[in-house]
Amino acid sequence: MYLNRDLSWIEFNRRVLEEAQDPSTPLLERVKFLSIVSSNLDEFMSVRVAGLKDQMKAGYNKKDFTGYTPAGLIKRIMKRTAKMVSEQYKAYREVSRLLMKEGIVFTEYEELNISQKKAMDAYYHDIIFPVLTPMAVDQSRPFPLVHNQSVYLAVVLVRDGDDPDDDPYFAIVQVPSNLSRYIPVPTRTNSKKQEFILLEELIEHHIQSLFSGYIPIAVHAFRLTRNADLTLNEEGAEDLLEEIEKELRRRRWGSPVRLEVQQGMHPYALSQLQDEFEINENVFEIDGPLDLTYFMKLAGGLQGFDHLRFPRITAKYPVEFEDVEDFFTLLKQQDVLLHHPYESFDAVTDFVVQAAYDPQVLAIKMTLYRVSGNSPIIQALARAAESGKQVTVVVELKARFDEERNIAWARKLEKSGCHVVYGLVGLKTHAKITLVVRQEDNTLRRYVHVGTGNYNDSTARLYTDVGLFTSHGVIGEDASALFNEITGYSAPHDWQAFAVAPTDLKDKLFELIEREAEHARAGRPAHIIAKMNSLSNQQMVDALYAASQAGVKIDLIIRGVCCLRPGVPGLSENITVRSIVDRFLEHSRSYYFENGGHVDVYLSSADWMTRNLTRRIELMCPVFDNTLKKMMIQILRLSLNDNVKARELMPNGMYMRVKNELTPYRSQFEALKITSWKKLQLEP
Incomplete structure (x- = not known):
């Protein structure tokens, strides 16, 4: 009856990846979407997957309401994530080739000409070298702290004259996060191309400068993701601010969750990392640069390439x-x-x-x-x-x-x-x-x-x-x-307009959904349109199932996680779910209840997730003015009419692009065309 929250999230990130893969998306916008896929995945691993690993360590093996144990869910997550990362780097290689055609080139040191090499050598010795700290790992020097989501180089070394059968030496070097990840290379004579070299590529070429008397035999990048969720004892904290500051310092020591390594990493280096981090299964071999989040800054900072971006817009003053x-x-x-x-x-x-x-x-x-x-x-x-x-x-x-x-x-x-x-x-x-x-x-x-x-x-x-x-x-x-x-100290209020979580918002939503069901059973108009970021609370899903079975038409516009399975005969055949991923992040939460023809419209801070309804102070506010109600309905209909960037959730949990014979309608672009929301002749 239910889709799993975490697997549904992976499907959302896949939709973001599709925007990076889409040839109709401007090239530098594709670059940004690649970066967003990486930053999304970083947060997912450091919070959601970290939480599942904590459950496993604690011996928790009960199934959730979608039928997964923590161990079974992690296996499924890693399988799907590995496939998605492979597709992401395939898209990265395609985008890199297209950037090259446009004169934006990422090069390797050996491909530079003499004058460019001299300039890069000078940059390394003047700017990079003073910041670097080689950190050896041996009996007298324990493994140093590896920071969360920072790029490092793993270096395998030998000494002249050593027995070839002896274990090699091992060291790590942090790629400085306070220096630009991509370094502009001086332009070649008679060339208009903008060339860049990655910071770790330049360090790798000069790695010998850090280890005199030793011979580096392998240098590969790696990156560790740690558990970044805060564990606060709020009840026992005398000062919440101080407690959070302490916990933020502890975050850097969070337990390892994921290890990313450059493809082809030396076996000795890999074994050293896996032994130190006690991580065997969640290891991702990356065929390309680690951590594509740097792409966001690059795409935004390049000058003279506006034709590779979405057209600039100026928001209208109301x-x-x-x-x-x-x-x-x-x-x-x-x-x-x-x-x-x-x-x-x-x-x-x-x-x-x-x-x-x-x-x-x-x-x-x-x-x-x-x-x-x-x-x-x-x-x-x-x-x-x-x-x-x-x-x-x-x-x-x-x-x-x-x-x-x-x-x-x-x-x-x-x-x-x-x-x-x-x-x-x-x-x-x-x-x-x-x-x-x-x-x-x-x-x-x-x-x-x-x-x-x-x-x-x-x-x-x-x-x-x-x-x-x-x-x-x-x-x-x-x-x-x-x-x-x-x-202050106030008893829960008897709200006149608001519904507030955690005290009564969920009950108010149940009441509104059941009211639509009663209208449907009595043959009166009954329709729910709900736009939100995520729907994962089982009770809310069950309430929508019950309303569907009563005959209520339900249109859900959910950008991200959705645990409801739409279109299932006898369960949810009156429910549609669509997701829009486009230029802007769909973030608004707004709810429409037809109420037998006496329409109610609300805006809210709350998604229909357990955390929003039970562990947060959230607010849902009605729109009383009839003209503004019509505006809210028009905004919802923009999304419902989208047949370009909308994907519809199928009963099997997969998303399919909405395709029909109607004129292409891209909701965000249509919204940009509206010169004044206040002058629209809005349909009821």
């Missing part, structure tokens, strides 16, 4: 705010819905900045999960606190792989006078909400922004999300109650 000096005057009169990245996230930043400088604003409350490296929102909140406003910021320190950045922001905000709250013990605060309290005449008015994505101006240019501005009284009251629950 038409409602174009000629408006005062956001608050407008939002008193109407709600506003934004669709990113097609509409600019600058409007959200400007809202916070205006609140920070407005003398009538008394308080700003905000949740921060992931923010950009130089966030203007952080600067505005700090300014607001320094000017005497009450500023409360819920910073989620446990946002995976953003922990260090969030700790830095938390300290900066505290120094500015903000009240910084780290959330509730045992729960991540994943809700995306801002509350501004303003003195107007003799009353206080609340202004609220609720979104599906993070308050991150960088990712807002790359992710599709929706956000709602409102001064609706009921939403404002719920927003105040939500912050009181997070920051």
